[in-house]
Amino acid sequence: MNTVVCIKQVPDTETLIKIQGAGIVQDGIKWVMNPYDEFAVEEALKKKEELKAGEVTVVSLGPDRAVEAIRTALAMGADTAIHIADAAYAEKADPFATAAALAAAIKGSGKAYDAIFMGKQAIDDDSAQVPVMVAEMLGIPSITMVIKFDVAADKSKATVTREVEGGVAVVEVPLPAVFSAQKGLNEPRYASLPGIMKAKKKPVDVKTAAALGVSDGPKTVVKEMTLPPAREAGKKIAGDDAAAKAKELARILHEDVKIV
Amino acid sequence: MHGSGAEISREVFWNILGPGFPTAQVVLYFIVAGALLMLFRGLVTNGFFTRLKAIWAAQGSESDRLDKPGERFWHAVWDVFLQKKILREPYQGTFHFLILWGFIALTITTAVVFLQADVIWPIWHWWFMKDGFYLGLSLFADVFGFLAIIGILMALYRRYVIKPVWLDEKPEDKTILWFILAILVTGFIVEGLRIQATEANPASPMHPYIWTSPIGRIAGLAFSWMNESGLRSLHMLLWWTHVIGAAVFFVYIAYSKLMHIFLTPVNIFLRNTSDNPAPIRFMPPEMFENAETFGIHKLEEYSWKDLYDSEACVRCGRCVEVCPAFNTDKPLKPRDVIQDIRNYMETKAKFAMDVDGNYRILADEEYTGPALIGDTIDKHTIWACTTCMACVEACPCYITQFPKLIDLRRYMVMMESDFPAEVLDVFKGMENNSNPWSIGAHVRADWAKGHNIPLMSEKGGAEYLFYVGCAGSFDDLNKKVALSIAKLLQLAGVDFAILGTEEGCCGDSAKKIGNEYIYQALAMANIETFKAYGVKQIITMCPHGYNTLKYDYKELGGDFEVFHYTEILDTLIKSGKITLKEPVADLGTMTYHDSCYLGRYNKVYDQPRNILKALNSGAVVEMASNHAKSFCCGAGGGRMWMEEDLGTRINQKRTKEAEAAGAKTVCTACPFCFTMLSDGIKELELSEKLQAFDIAQLVAKAAGIDLKASEGDQEAAG
Numbered sequence: 001m002n003t004v005v006c007i008k009q010v011p012d013t014e015t016l017i018k019i020q021g022a023g024i025v026q027d028g029i030k031w032v033m034n035p036y037d038e039f040a041v042e043e044a045l046k047k048k049e050e051l052k053a054g055e056v057t058v059v060s061l062g063p064d065r066a067v068e069a070i071r072t073a074l075a076m077g078a079d080t081a082i083h084i085a086d087a088a089y090a091e092k093a094d095p096f097a098t099a100a101a102l103a104a105a106i107k108g109s110g111k112a113y114d115a116i117f118m119g120k121q122a123i124d125d126d127s128a129q130v131p132v133m134v135a136e137m138l139g140i141p142s143i144t145m146v147i148k149f150d151v152a153a154d155k156s157k158a159t160v161t162r163e164v165e166g167g168v169a170v171v172e173v174p175l176p177a178v179f180s181a182q183k184g185l186n187e188p189r190y191a192s193l194p195g196i197m198k199a200k201k202k203p204v205d206v207k208t209a210a211a212l213g214v215s216d217g218p219k220t221v222v223k224e225m226t227l228p229p230a231r232e233a234g235k236k237i238a239g240d241d242a243a244a245k246a247k248e249l250a251r252i253l254h255e256d257v258k259i260v
Numbered sequence: 261m262h263g264s265g266a267e268i269s270r271e272v273f274w275n276i277l278g279p280g281f282p283t284a285q286v287v288l289y290f291i292v293a294g295a296l297l298m299l300f301r302g303l304v305t306n307g308f309f310t311r312l313k314a315i316w317a318a319q320g321s322e323s324d325r326l327d328k329p330g331e332r333f334w335h336a337v338w339d340v341f342l343q344k345k346i347l348r349e350p351y352q353g354t355f356h357f358l359i360l361w362g363f364i365a366l367t368i369t370t371a372v373v374f375l376q377a378d379v380i381w382p383i384w385h386w387w388f389m390k391d392g393f394y395l396g397l398s399l400f401a402d403v404f405g406f407l408a409i410i411g412i413l414m415a416l417y418r419r420y421v422i423k424p425v426w427l428d429e430k431p432e433d434k435t436i437l438w439f440i441l442a443i444l445v446t447g448f449i450v451e452g453l454r455i456q457a458t459e460a461n462p463a464s465p466m467h468p469y470i471w472t473s474p475i476g477r478i479a480g481l482a483f484s485w486m487n488e489s490g491l492r493s494l495h496m497l498l499w500w501t502h503v504i505g506a507a508v509f510f511v512y513i514a515y516s517k518l519m520h521i522f523l524t525p526v527n528i529f530l531r532n533t534s535d536n537p538a539p540i541r542f543m544p545p546e547m548f549e550n551a552e553t554f555g556i557h558k559l560e561e562y563s564w565k566d567l568y569d570s571e572a573c574v575r576c577g578r579c580v581e582v583c584p585a586f587n588t589d590k591p592l593k594p595r596d597v598i599q600d601i602r603n604y605m606e607t608k609a610k611f612a613m614d615v616d617g618n619y620r621i622l623a624d625e626e627y628t629g630p631a632l633i634g635d636t637i638d639k640h641t642i643w644a645c646t647t648c649m650a651c652v653e654a655c656p657c658y659i660t661q662f663p664k665l666i667d668l669r670r671y672m673v674m675m676e677s678d679f680p681a682e683v684l685d686v687f688k689g690m691e692n693n694s695n696p697w698s699i700g701a702h703v704r705a706d707w708a709k710g711h712n713i714p715l716m717s718e719k720g721g722a723e724y725l726f727y728v729g730c731a732g733s734f735d736d737l738n739k740k741v742a743l744s745i746a747k748l749l750q751l752a753g754v755d756f757a758i759l760g761t762e763e764g765c766c767g768d769s770a771k772k773i774g775n776e777y778i779y780q781a782l783a784m785a786n787i788e789t790f791k792a793y794g795v796k797q798i799i800t801m802c803p804h805g806y807n808t809l810k811y812d813y814k815e816l817g818g819d820f821e822v823f824h825y826t827e828i829l830d831t832l833i834k835s836g837k838i839t840l841k842e843p844v845a846d847l848g849t850m851t852y853h854d855s856c857y858l859g860r861y862n863k864v865y866d867q868p869r870n871i872l873k874a875l876n877s878g879a880v881v882e883m884a885s886n887h888a889k890s891f892c893c894g895a896g897g898g899r900m901w902m903e904e905d906l907g908t909r910i911n912q913k914r915t916k917e918a919e920a921a922g923a924k925t926v927c928t929a930c931p932f933c934f935t936m937l938s939d940g941i942k943e944l945e946l947s948e949k950l951q952a953f954d955i956a957q958l959v960a961k962a963a964g965i966d967l968k969a970s971e972g973d974q975e976a977a978g
Binding site: 189191 | 548552554674675676679681684687692693698699700701702703777
């Protein structure tokens with residue numbers, strides 16, 4: 001089974017985020033592969049191993065540093081990669097522009113694929129739009145929030161379980177299709193050392209947006225970004241009389257914070 | 261034959277050699293020659309030579325085991341003859357000492373008699389075995405023979421009555437003891453019968469000296485009712501029994517653990533002489549560029565010394581006795597790991613040797629037998645180790661047990677990504693944020709905010725680097741310890757600085773879990789930073805960092821003088837630079853828990869105890885296991901980050917020990933130990949009776965230090 005996995009390089013969840021204008025300060029940030037994309041890579045690798053055939057191609061849009069995330073996917077076991085290394089385009093890209101670039105790269109590569117996997121959303125901008133947009137642009141179906149993926153022996157269709165509010169739904173879809181991975185789909189592997197070393201030698205096809213013929217700019221513009229307000233220090237209700245303290249707590253909840 | 265009975269000596273082969281041709285003597289030579297041949301045959305049939313081939317074929321890198329030959333030789337001599345390491349366990353040590361010296365004394369005596377009767381007399385007709393020398397020799401043999409019997413009885417008592425749980429039981433264990441006992445007892449009876457038939461006669465010139473063979477004499481008295489012909493018949497019968505028994509025993513060496521008589525002293529000679537008491541195989545950084553496999557997954561990847569270790573093992577079980585994993589019902593017995601490797605050498609040889617006996621190392625695809633990892637050594641066993649080093653410390657045969665497991669972890673982790681699931685986040689945390697807690701690297705120095713703790717980046721350099729480590733930087737419980745140390749150093753006027761957010765994880769957990777790749781990346785980043793600030797001396801808070809910076813960084817070119825904070829505080833208190841103003845309240849009886857990496861690894865036993873005494877805040881008692889035999893908290897070897905789902909919990913066992921010692925306060929000098937014991941107290945609901953503190957906290961209190969922020973800057977962490 002041939003698959004394409006779209007990945008994004010995002011700041012580590014623990015890293016210090018500072019706002020500058022409508023974006024974040026990029027210095028000092030530790031970049032990692034979007035955690036949901038790890039599920040996508042893992043699923044593609046698992047299918048390849050299960051069926052003992054196929055090729056896993058990784059596609060990513062991002063500046064030069066994004067190649068680190070690509071190498072991580074290659075170290076996990078992906079075979080080849082396309083890096084749309086276009087800092088200027090990536091900087092301004094909204095979900096539409098991102099999807100356009102990814103779809104163009106997938107089309108342009110001429111690779112035959114049975115499925116496209118992506119994380120259900122990137123943990124930086126949380127838009128969760130790219131998977132469906134890519135599917136639309138490629139004219140194929142998309143299934144989001146996938147937590148179980150099975151493919152028919154002839155690779156004509158897939159039976160997937162997706163998370164819905166309060167339960168699950170089992171969906172059948174003809175292939176090729178786009179699938180967005182939700183946590184629970186699998187346990188992403190830790191790249192072995194030989195994997196890491198081999199990844200250094202695996203081919204990464206570097207492209208620019210212009211070379212892919214993507215001219216449509218972003219449809220949306222981020223005007224402003226703010227951090228959530230800092231958590232305020234807790235308040236301690238002093239006193240020895242429990243009843244009086246309870247009364248005071250009730251008063252604060254009613255009058256000061258107005259949540260009761 | 262000599263021995264007219266006219267002088268103070270005895271007739272060798274009395275009652276055995278007939279007149280004329282010395283038939284018996286020739287028979288004796290045949291027996292000895294036969295025994296030698298059988299011994300050799302035993303070595304062949306028992307796979308000794310096969311195992312030697314595996315040892316010879318081993319390819320793993322090994323340190324120089326023949327450097328300083330003189331020092332090695334004399335150490336081995338002293339250790340073997342004075343039984344220094346064996347005597348650390350008084351009971352086992354004593355009986356082994358008695359048996360060994362009985363064996364040596366009787367071998368010497370037999371050799372002297374042989375020289376006299378079979379070499380010197382037949383050639384030169386000179387008889388030196390007489391008068392004072394003979395009487396002395398006779399007494400010497402009797403006394404040591406008797407002590408050996410006592411040793412054997414003690415050993416039998418242990419095998420049959422005491423039966424420690426960690427002792428394993430093979431038929432040979434008891435057979436050997438009964439065998440030796442039979443030889444000793446028949447020897448004494450033979451002597452007694454001869455005395456009864458000859459020297460007991462008042463006319464014998466030996467008669468006045470009859471008690472220079474005290475045990476033989478007593479044995480003889482038991483047969484005083486027999487007439488001479490009875491004595492002679494029985495003597496002849498038992499003499500041959502004794503001689504043939506001794507010959508068979510000699511042969512039995514090759515078929516049993518008695519081989520240790522020859523193999524173990526060699527291992528003592530080959531012992532690890534480096535400063536690091538338990539080195540893990542060095543992986544040169546360039547390996548990560550060009551090697552194809554990492555760690556060990558097949559036998560021959562071990563070094564010759566690793567494999568030889570298992571030849572030296574006598575299965576005594578001291579390593580099992582002290583193993584925290586074994587003592588909490590986990591499937592690890594260091595002895596069994598060593599024995600499994602020994603047996604696996606033969607298994608592997610069956611596949612690896614061709615008909616001509618050539619040993620060929622098989623590629624993975626060619627080999628179809630049981631695997632080293634999984635089949636021979638269970639994966640749960642491999643993960644159970646806390647690297648506490650108790651096994652290495654306890655082993656009287658100088659075997660290094662647990663580092664062999666780290667080699668296997670390395671293969672599993674780096675080649676197969678096969679490790680407990682919960683470790684994944686630890687690796688990612690170390691890779692992305694340089695700490696196993698996976699907390700953002702930018703908050704590393706938040707504990708120091710508002711306390712005017714000097715930063716290397718501001719100061720440019722300092723006499724000491726205070727290397728805090730991840731626990732002191734990220735763990736709420738241990739941040740207080742870091743602050744206590746920093747404030748104490750300030751108080752004492754020590755010229756120091758911290759690295760702040762430039763500090764990185766020391767890599768100990770990664771290394772011990774088997775991820776040498778991450779470890780080296782972390783280590784090299786730190787070494788580069790240290791060097792950039794011209795760091796020469798380092799004070800560490802965590803014994804794991806202490807050990808890693810002190811020994812492991814050297815291998816990667818980072819040569820620093822490293823101290824643990826207890827060493828520094830002890831000196832500062834002694835020199836009066838830190839004044840302990842008043843006793844710390846409510847500590848009650850205190851006990852000190854030795855951190856493995858501080859105690860066994862680095863012999864820092866006294867300094868923490870000195871500090872506790874200097875606190876003058878309560879009695880200081882020892883737990884049942886302390887100093888070199890201290891019991892691990894359960895967090896070493898990366899176990900800090902793994903679920904403990906097999907057996908019982910190590911930290912609880914240790915906490916109970918602290919309670920049993922009658923302590924109200926258990927003191928630690930290691931953040932992992934501090935965490936584990938604090939958790940143990942909570943889990944066992946002992947908070948009313950027992951509390952845990954790090955020593956630095958107590959010193960800070962006694963010195964009157966206020967840990968609250970000293971200036972307005974109170975920006976919340978994170």
